[in-house]
Amino acid sequence: MTGSPALMPEPAPIVACTISGDVQNFDLLIEDMEAELGEKWGDLSFDDAIPFLSQSDARALEFVAVALGAEDEDKLGIVGEIIRAANEKKVKVILVAEDLGPMALHQLLRLGADDFCPYPLPEGALHEAIQRVRKARPTTATIIPGSDGAEEAGAQYGGTGREGVLLPVHGLAGGIGATTFASNLAWELANVGEEGNEKQKPPKVCLLDLDLQFGSVATYFDLARRDSVYELLSDTAAMDTESFGNALQLYRDKLHVLSAPADMLPLDLVTPTDIARLILTARRMFDFVVVDMPSTVVPWTETILSSSQLYFVLLELDMRSAQNTLRFVRALKAEELPYEKLRYVLNRAPKFTDLSGKARVKRLSESLDIKIELQLPDGGPQVAEANDHGLPLSEHAAKNPLRKDVMKLATSLYALTQVEAVAAD
Secondary structure (H helix, E strand, O other), X not given: OOOOHHHOOOOOOOOEEEEEOOHHHOHHHHHHHHHHHOXXXXXXXXXXXXXXXXXXXXXXXXXXXXXXXXXXXXXXXXXXXXXXXXXXXXXXXXXXXXXXXXXXXXXXXXXXXXXXXXXXXXXXXHHHHHHHHHHOXXXXXXXXXXXXHHHHHXXXXXXXXXXXXXXXXXXXXXXXXXXXXXXXXXXXXXXXXXXXXXXXXXXOEEEXXXXXXXXXXXXXXXXXXXXXXXXXXXXXXXXXXXXXXXXXXXXXXXXXXXXOOOOOOOHHHOOHXXXXXXXXXXXXXXXXXXXXXXXXXXXXXXXXXXXXXXXXXXXXXXXXXXXXXXXXXXXXXXXXXXXXXXXXXXXXEOOOOOHHHHHHHHHHHHHHOOOEEEEEEOOOHHXXXXXXXXXXXXXXXOOOHHHHHHHHHHHHHHHXXXXXXXXXX
């Protein structure tokens, strides 16, 4: 009787699966899955994953770990279908990627993957990812920027709420006012709605200074430059929300700032993968992420452009701006990058009564075949004074015309996100 099926030990229930072309290529993943789950996991090929996920038994899964290498980039279509099928069954998805391009990684995360681990797996990375997806809120939860739900989801990496809005600012020439615009836009977003509605809760905003050599955001807010910024950027594989938060500084209890490193560093210190991790973490913690970009185009410019909702490009009414705009757009088109995301901002624009200046703006727009959607007035000496004193314009010169226009932009951006959030419901 000892060999009868009734007395045979029941197999351990399967609570997770790896999905890959060949799991033997990811030996560290096998070791970590065994350490975390023992025998309570299985393995599926890309072809077998969707048929399995279509079965009712798939609802018993906590998560699937989809492992991809550079050779799997041609399988992004089927991987996307796997992610959608897992989402339908309320099964969490952890991406384990080795040498996967930032565009491909971003595409899969946007399709609904819940977390990401680089391969080779850093020690404890899979364990932390599993803990995050287990703690994550249900995928049906709706999180509106500025709501309590957004704060709860932002408190943990891998939250399932809407990702924050990414707004890079790129000046096409030195001294064009890009950092001033980025700093004041971030500050106005962090204060949006306070004056008109005391009950309206401002969104959570983060400002990233990625001009690693000459970034001056810290100067404009009178903040120290921390060594922790270099430590964070030099090892993003080990980054989590705690280490990211430790590198941030809080200005006036409203705006979180990641300053440029204390020392001048090469722009290739970070790779596109590093920036993808940084941006992903920031967007999951904040409602708005404003990025002050270097004027130089670097390999990770593509990463940020592809991840952004709007990409602000600042120029002036002069020949160098016109030439640089032409080069910049031509480069993006040559690489088939989403140049349609660009939003052109003319700084120090002519006054309303300057008819000849208005005519020059029109000729500039027509000759470059672009649409200048925002014209910012010249704020005068008050702008430089505010920057030197480490204050946003709203605190140094609240009635400055430049400040008023930036405030209007921040208000409209926030209102737009609320409308989109309601429409998504």
